[in-house]
Amino acid sequence: MFTFIDTLDDLAFLNKELTQKPHIGIDTEFRRTTKDNMKLALLQVNDEEEIYLIDAIQIKDPGEHASFLFSDSVIKILHSCKEDLEAIFAWTNKELVNIFDTQIANSFLDGEYTIGYQGLVEQELGIVLDKNETRSNWIRRPLSDSQLKYAALDVEYLIHLYKFQKEELSKSNKMIWLEQDIQRLLRLTFNPSKSVIELERSMSRAQEAELLQRFNFIVDTISDQEGINPTLFFSKKLQKDFLRLVLNKGLDMACDEITAWRSNLIRDRLLDLLK
Numbered sequence: 001m002f003t004f005i006d007t008l009d010d011l012a013f014l015n016k017e018l019t020q021k022p023h024i025g026i027d028t029e030f031r032r033t034t035k036d037n038m039k040l041a042l043l044q045v046n047d048e049e050e051i052y053l054i055d056a057i058q059i060k061d062p063g064e065h066a067s068f069l070f071s072d073s074v075i076k077i078l079h080s081c082k083e084d085l086e087a088i089f090a091w092t093n094k095e096l097v098n099i100f101d102t103q104i105a106n107s108f109l110d111g112e113y114t115i116g117y118q119g120l121v122e123q124e125l126g127i128v129l130d131k132n133e134t135r136s137n138w139i140r141r142p143l144s145d146s147q148l149k150y151a152a153l154d155v156e157y158l159i160h161l162y163k164f165q166k167e168e169l170s171k172s173n174k175m176i177w178l179e180q181d182i183q184r185l186l187r188l189t190f191n192p193s194k195s196v197i198e199l200e201r202s203m204s205r206a207q208e209a210e211l212l213q214r215f216n217f218i219v220d221t222i223s224d225q226e227g228i229n230p231t232l233f234f235s236k237k238l239q240k241d242f243l244r245l246v247l248n249k250g251l252d253m254a255c256d257e258i259t260a261w262r263s264n265l266i267r268d269r270l271l272d273l274l275k
Helices: 008-018 082-092 102-108 117-125 145-156 158-171 175-190 205-226 230-234 236-249 251-256 260-273
Strands: 002-005 023-034 037-046 051-055 075-078 099-101
Touching: 002 008, 002 145, 008 051, 023 082, 023 145, 023 158, 037 082, 037 145, 051 145, 075 158, 082 175, 099 102, 099 158, 099 175, 102 117, 102 158, 102 175, 102 230, 117 158, 158 175, 175 260, 205 230, 205 236, 205 260, 230 236, 230 260, 236 251, 251 260
Parallel strands: 002 051, 023 075, 075 099
Antiparallel strands: 023 037, 037 051
16 A cells, blocks of 8 residues: 655655655656656655655655655665666756665676566565556556556565665675665766766777687676676676776776776786786
8 A cells, every 4th residue: 555645745744754764665657758858757655664656746846855865864775776866856956865776786696687676576575566557657647546556566575675685785795886886876877977988999809809708708707706797797898998998098097987896806807818
């Protein structure tokens, strides 16, 4: 069951409660027409006691009454959060903080890199969720009972996943790795100009292909040793961009463009590769 929030007064009351919670599950429903045109339609929140569906169409401007989203003391649990970050920013003009992403966490636990929320719930909890409203019109009002049920289920199990994943990540000291990746994701989402510019090859195509093959072997070996998804660690595109940056700008500068945990795992192996 859920509580529907469609007035600013109700949101203000809820906000006071949510800012006292240690963690909450969050999802969004939105409409995107272009890369830069996004409109938040619904914000779903699970505080472990109740689920709330916040109508961002009726509450056009939350003002200060969505401060729970930007509290350093409240962990926001999401799945594949990039578009959720953008949708919430479109509604509030503020960047979400203190985030835990269950899709990224799954990859740190040697899981599938792009697994969806429904797939992860089925994998970890054995529960099959309805996907019928995936492409629904979330802007139109009133929302149907089927839409509301679907929206509520999208946050029903986030906290369950979070607790399990947090425990597993802590066993292998990977929580700091996750936090570094979240910070990188935030930077690339809201400051894309800071991302690495693709560089031209500085050697023949055959030479680069051979180096990349050896680099990929290193990535696969480390991923297997650490129990992480190789695409999360170093995707094929990141391998190419990183190698070109190393050859053009040097290893130190290249390592500055990736997270510290990646640099620590790859640096010595890459030095040996380039000798």
